[in-house]
Amino acid sequence: MDLPPAFNTLVRSALYCSDYFLVPCTADLFSAYCITLIGAMLPKFINEWELGERSYKESNSFDNFIPSKGKPKWGGWIYNGFDSIRFPSLRERKETVIDEVHLKNVQEEVEKQLIPQLKDKIPYQCVPDFVNSEPIAKIEDLNNGASHIQHLNLPLKYLAMTKKPKKTSRRWSDYQQDLMDRMDKEYDSLAQHIINKF
Structure with missing residues (x-):
């Protein structure tokens, strides 16, 4: 599930019912701050769930389904909405300097704050061995491609095969096509990761 920073009732209900949760983080300082809040809030939610579960089991001892819930595991995080540039000398693309700084900030908060909190404060194995x-996944900013996906009601995989809306240049630029191809592969890789690990 996608866990936004606002812990409202709907988010909490979805969290309790999920086996794993993923956190999307954008290229900003707010994401680095918010991801640490999960480490502070999730143990409280688990405690509340366990209190409610104990009360529920007293009058519903026959139910084996509810006790199997309320144990969401940290599935990792997704870096999205950033920009990259190609370094010909390295023969690869990398995040822009500022987006790389934000990436490292989130990684540091995950490593030094979130993972230790989840391991120490939650009574079950909330952090699987495959997570670090x-x-x-790293999902780059699709710029105007994202609005065309909505306008044409098409998955990203098929967007490059279509013509752009009439008010713009009808042909996708080489850069746009390359970006779509790379992000299509990244989404496929993310989906395969979820299938294999979750």
């Missing part, structure tokens, strides 16, 4: 501070 690295993002499980």
Whole structure:
């Protein structure tokens, strides 16, 4: 599940019912701050769930389903909405300097704050062995491609095969096509990771 920073009732209900949760983080300081809040808030939610579960089991001892819930595991985080540039000397693309700084800030908070809090304060194994501070996917900013996805009601995978709306240049630029191809592969990789690990 996608866990936004606002812990409202709907988010908490979805969290209790989920086996794993993923946290999307954007290229800003707010994400680095918010991801540490999960380490502070999740143990409280688990305690509240366990209190309610004990009360529920007293009059519903036959129910084996509810006791199997309320144990969400940290599935990792996704870095999204950043920009990258190509370094010909390295023959690869990397985040822009400022976006790399934000990436490292979130990684540091995950490694030094979030993971230790989840391991220390939650009574079950909330952090699986396959999870570390690295993002499980890096989804770049699709710029105007994202609005075209909504306008045309198409998955990213098929967007490059279409013409752009009439008010713009009808052809996707080479850069846009390359970005779509790379992000399509990144989404496929993320989906395969979820299938294999979760």
